[in-house]
Amino acid sequence: MSENVQPTACILCSQNCGIVVQQDEGGNYTKILGDEKHPVSEGYLCQKATRLNYYQKQVRLTSPLRKRADGTFEEISWDVAIKEIADKLVHIRDNYGGTSIAYAGGGGQGNHMGGVFGAMLRAACDTPYIYASLAQEKTGNFWVNGFLFGRQNTNYCEPIGEAEYVMIIGANPVQSHGLPKARPTINEVARNPNKTLVVVDVRRSETAKKADIFMQVKPGKDAFLLSALLGYIVQNGLENKEFIAKHTVGFDQIKPHFEKVPISEYATICGVDESLIIKVANDIVKAKTFVLRSDLGIEQSHNSTLNAYLARLLFLITGHFGREGTNCLHTLFFPLVGHSKEPEAGGVTTQVTGMKAIGKLFPPNILPLEIDTDHPKRVRALIVDSANPVATYANTTAQRKAIEKLELSVVIDVAMTETAQAAQYVLPAQTQFEKMEATFFNLEFPENFFHLRHPISKPLENTLSEPEIYHRIVTAMGEAPSSFPVLAQIAKIDRRFPNLKLLPAALGVATFFKPKWKKYQLLILKETLGKALPYSYAGPAAFIWVVSHIFVKKYEKQVRRLGYQEKGYALGEALFNKVLNSKSGTLISKHTYEESWDLIRHKDKKVRLEIPEMLKWLDDLPTKATEEVKRARKYPFNLIAGERRSYNANAIFRNPEWRKKDIEGVLKINPEDAKAYEIENGDWVKCISKTGAIKIKIWITDEVPTGMLSMPHGYGFSYPDHDEKTTGALVNVLTSTEECDPLAKTPYHKNVRVRLEKVMEERVV
Numbered sequence: 001m002s003e004n005v006q007p008t009a010c011i012l013c014s015q016n017c018g019i020v021v022q023q024d025e026g027g028n029y030t031k032i033l034g035d036e037k038h039p040v041s042e043g044y045l046c047q048k049a050t051r052l053n054y055y056q057k058q059v060r061l062t063s064p065l066r067k068r069a070d071g072t073f074e075e076i077s078w079d080v081a082i083k084e085i086a087d088k089l090v091h092i093r094d095n096y097g098g099t100s101i102a103y104a105g106g107g108g109q110g111n112h113m114g115g116v117f118g119a120m121l122r123a124a125c126d127t128p129y130i131y132a133s134l135a136q137e138k139t140g141n142f143w144v145n146g147f148l149f150g151r152q153n154t155n156y157c158e159p160i161g162e163a164e165y166v167m168i169i170g171a172n173p174v175q176s177h178g179l180p181k182a183r184p185t186i187n188e189v190a191r192n193p194n195k196t197l198v199v200v201d202v203r204r205s206e207t208a209k210k211a212d213i214f215m216q217v218k219p220g221k222d223a224f225l226l227s228a229l230l231g232y233i234v235q236n237g238l239e240n241k242e243f244i245a246k247h248t249v250g251f252d253q254i255k256p257h258f259e260k261v262p263i264s265e266y267a268t269i270c271g272v273d274e275s276l277i278i279k280v281a282n283d284i285v286k287a288k289t290f291v292l293r294s295d296l297g298i299e300q301s302h303n304s305t306l307n308a309y310l311a312r313l314l315f316l317i318t319g320h321f322g323r324e325g326t327n328c329l330h331t332l333f334f335p336l337v338g339h340s341k342e343p344e345a346g347g348v349t350t351q352v353t354g355m356k357a358i359g360k361l362f363p364p365n366i367l368p369l370e371i372d373t374d375h376p377k378r379v380r381a382l383i384v385d386s387a388n389p390v391a392t393y394a395n396t397t398a399q400r401k402a403i404e405k406l407e408l409s410v411v412i413d414v415a416m417t418e419t420a421q422a423a424q425y426v427l428p429a430q431t432q433f434e435k436m437e438a439t440f441f442n443l444e445f446p447e448n449f450f451h452l453r454h455p456i457s458k459p460l461e462n463t464l465s466e467p468e469i470y471h472r473i474v475t476a477m478g479e480a481p482s483s484f485p486v487l488a489q490i491a492k493i494d495r496r497f498p499n500l501k502l503l504p505a506a507l508g509v510a511t512f513f514k515p516k517w518k519k520y521q522l523l524i525l526k527e528t529l530g531k532a533l534p535y536s537y538a539g540p541a542a543f544i545w546v547v548s549h550i551f552v553k554k555y556e557k558q559v560r561r562l563g564y565q566e567k568g569y570a571l572g573e574a575l576f577n578k579v580l581n582s583k584s585g586t587l588i589s590k591h592t593y594e595e596s597w598d599l600i601r602h603k604d605k606k607v608r609l610e611i612p613e614m615l616k617w618l619d620d621l622p623t624k625a626t627e628e629v630k631r632a633r634k635y636p637f638n639l640i641a642g643e644r645r646s647y648n649a650n651a652i653f654r655n656p657e658w659r660k661k662d663i664e665g666v667l668k669i670n671p672e673d674a675k676a677y678e679i680e681n682g683d684w685v686k687c688i689s690k691t692g693a694i695k696i697k698i699w700i701t702d703e704v705p706t707g708m709l710s711m712p713h714g715y716g717f718s719y720p721d722h723d724e725k726t727t728g729a730l731v732n733v734l735t736s737t738e739e740c741d742p743l744a745k746t747p748y749h750k751n752v753r754v755r756l757e758k759v760m761e762e763r764v765v
């Protein structure tokens with residue numbers, strides 16, 4: 001590889017496909033190709049990755065900023081910014097307690113090192129509160145997994161390419177990916193005469209267009225469809241009795257709830273033919289292998305947490321789990337989320353709304369309620385890293401108002417975001433290509449992988465990496481020193497003779513004499529081991545050293561299966577060195593299917609099928625329809641507020657010029673509805689919800705049924721020399737914090753009630 005062609009990964013979705021980037025002298029990314037050496041993506045790329053130069057070369061933050069009284073920003077030095085932020089954090093912590101400080105973000109689609117080292121700052125602030133985007137999509141899943149498999153951070157893979165029968169529900173992987181090489185994989189399933197692709201969607205999505213069986217469900221009615229499928233299976237004794245007896249506990253407790261599901265009635269409610277439901281139920285039962293993939297379509301819509309439970313029961317009671325070609329638990333190099341106890345068992349809750357943590361995360365939907373109140377225990381300080389709550393959390397107006405009310409607000413980002421504009425301090429971070437980075441979205445089985453990315457561009461002047469920013473704040477708070485000279489010397493020797501374990505021993509002694517340092521071990525390692533590594537930028541890799549040693553303790557056999565000769569501690573060192581030096585990523589473990597059962601965290605390695613709270617919810621389902629009918633009169637349309645398309649990528653691209661098509665992010669409407677409203681392609685309409693209103697361009701298509709509209713997220717960000725005509729509309733102006741799942745508080749972004757008004761003069765010819 002020549003000097004100006006370097007490997008890294010795409011940072012635009014959780015797949016993080018390996019890429020190789022060619023640059024010109026100005027550091028522009030002139031050519032981006034798939035990296036064939038990446039162990040999972042193997043050269044695959046979608047259209048978005050080739051435009052990454054618009055991320056790297058966007059208008060950046062170039063200095064720490066402090067807001068003046070008149071609302072404008074002034075540039076300040078790093079030293080002043082760090083000192084002022086640290087002093088304010090200490091003041092707020094010491095006067096109101098750590099619970100008055102919260103943290104939001106910690107990583108987008110490609111950067112989780114910030115969140116990892118952010119833990120050091122959270123420890124210094126003494127706060128348990130992390131608000132994160134995962135808690136506006138996946139926490140219902142985590143909560144259910146906690147019961148079924150024993151821990152909220154157990155996770156299963158969805159190997160749709162391996163199965164004979166595939167159901168994709170509430171996901172559109174042809175656009176959103178979410179699985180390796182999504183497009184060729186789905187095309188193969190769709191074309192293979194021995195395989196069946198079932199898609200459950202409200203809209204004829206790009207994936208639905210490829211389906212053998214398309215179940216067009218009514219918006220937010222998946223719980224009825226899923227319980228009808230389960231009801232049919234249970235009522236006809238079609239469950240896999242052998243599997244249930246061998247691998248599960250609690251079937252007798254769930255059975256009566258499904259015995260009474262009124263299948264025809266539920267078929268009518270969800271809008272799918274009863275005969276089709278029966279066919280699919282029979283097909284799943286008979287299939288040799290079945291995989292289910294789900295995503296936002298059932299997470300960000302009505303009955304979100306219940307949907308998560310029912311979807312899992314569908315593959316569990318039919319025995320399609322823990323075998324090749326089925327959903328299967330997998331290893332996690334480092335679990336992205338934790339496990340939270342229920343409040344009754346002593347789990348942490350928030351001060352104002354009393355919300356529990358799930359997977360140690362708190363939901364963005366309650367954040368404004370925790371801040372914008374006179375409650376004495378309200379959140380008074382917020383640190384935001386790699387997230388844009390004003391734009392990407394529900395209700396832009398409420399989020400902005402809350403952030404403006406804070407006593408201290410700090411945003412760490414690469415660009416001047418909507419949230420940065422609302423904050424008091426803005427700190428310029430290095431991009432994901434200017435520092436060592438990694439994601440922990442490594443969700444594969446039987447072989448799992450990890451990709452520690454090396455920087456490929458020189459950091460922009462006056463920017464810092466997040467680990468460095470956190471270290472400086474923690475130091476300025478008086479919590480830990482900025483350097484550890486003795487340990488740093490020992491680390492250098494330790495790298496020459498790693499198996500003597502000199503550094504772990506020295507760390508043990510140091511923390512014995514300075515117990516306070518225990519919380520900050522990652523910072524110590526970053527400054528000592530990190531600086532003894534052969535790359536000048538490798539400080540954060542010290543964390544991977546810890547992870548490697550923990551991982552081999554759990555999975556020694558599965559790591560050695562990859563060909564390592566070492567054992568025990570030496571194996572941890574070998575894995576670490578391999579990860580550190582594999583610039584295109586490397587495999588980390590290889591399981592057998594039989595061993596996947598060991599990943600269940602219940603002692604007896606059996607799945608617990610019964611979740612009483614979910615069964616009660618299931619029993620109560622039929623009573624829910626009336627309120628919705630009332631709302632529908634004032635707001636006749638169901639808006640999908642956040643469709644994944646060819647040219648959106650969350651809030652990562654701010655420069656709208658990156659888009660090759662769908663420049664304004666159109667609102668899709670059915671031809672009949674368009675006719676009734678006398679609107680034509682290219683017209684602009686006002687789209688109004690109970691929370692706010694946006695202007696948006698119309699696209700007429702029968703891909704959406706009547707009564708439904710669909711718009712993308714990832715548009716509407718302010719950018720120099722652009723106005724709303726080229727940036728598109730900000731979706732969360734329309735969404736509300738109250739419209740969310742009662743248990744996990746995940747927003748109903750797929751079920752936003754809106755009405756339309758025509759904006760005559762705006763017609764585009």
Ligand SMILES: Nc1nc2c(c(=O)[nH]1)N[C@H]1C(S)=C(S)[C@@H](COP(=O)(O)OP(=O)(O)OC[C@H]3O[C@@H](n4cnc5c(=O)[nH]c(N)nc54)[C@H](O)[C@@H]3O)O[C@H]1N2
Binds near residue numbers: 200
């Ligand atoms: N191009 C692109 N890809 C992305 C992203 C991006 O911004 N752009 N973001 C990434 C991220 S962070 C995520 S979380 C994933 C999300 O990926 P997906 O969840 O696959 O994407 P969505 O388009 O949000 O929604 C999936 C489907 O749900 C359908 N749907 C809407 N309402 C309902 C309903 O009530 N029931 C059912 N069954 N289906 C419904 C929609 O029509 C849509 O086809 O995408 C990732 N990939």
Ligand SMILES: Nc1nc2c(c(=O)[nH]1)N[C@H]1C(S)=C(S)[C@@H](COP(=O)(O)OP(=O)(O)OC[C@H]3O[C@@H](n4cnc5c(=O)[nH]c(N)nc54)[C@H](O)[C@@H]3O)O[C@H]1N2
Binds near residue numbers: 393415417
């Ligand atoms: N209405 C509606 N809202 C949605 C969705 C929807 O479908 N509909 N989808 C939701 C989903 S699933 C998700 S995952 C979220 C995503 O939304 P967010 O969690 O807010 O995250 P991202 O879009 O990944 O990026 C946020 C910020 O990270 C910054 N950034 C990029 N690189 C770096 C870096 O190296 N360091 C730092 N410090 N910052 C960096 C970017 O400039 C950007 O401002 O949006 C959610 N919001």
Ligand code: SF4
Binds near residue numbers: 010045
């Ligand atoms: S699938 Fe995701 S990670 Fe891969 S190239 Fe496309 S956007 Fe990037």
Ligand SMILES: [Mo]
Binds near residue numbers: 133137
């Ligand atoms: Mo997401």
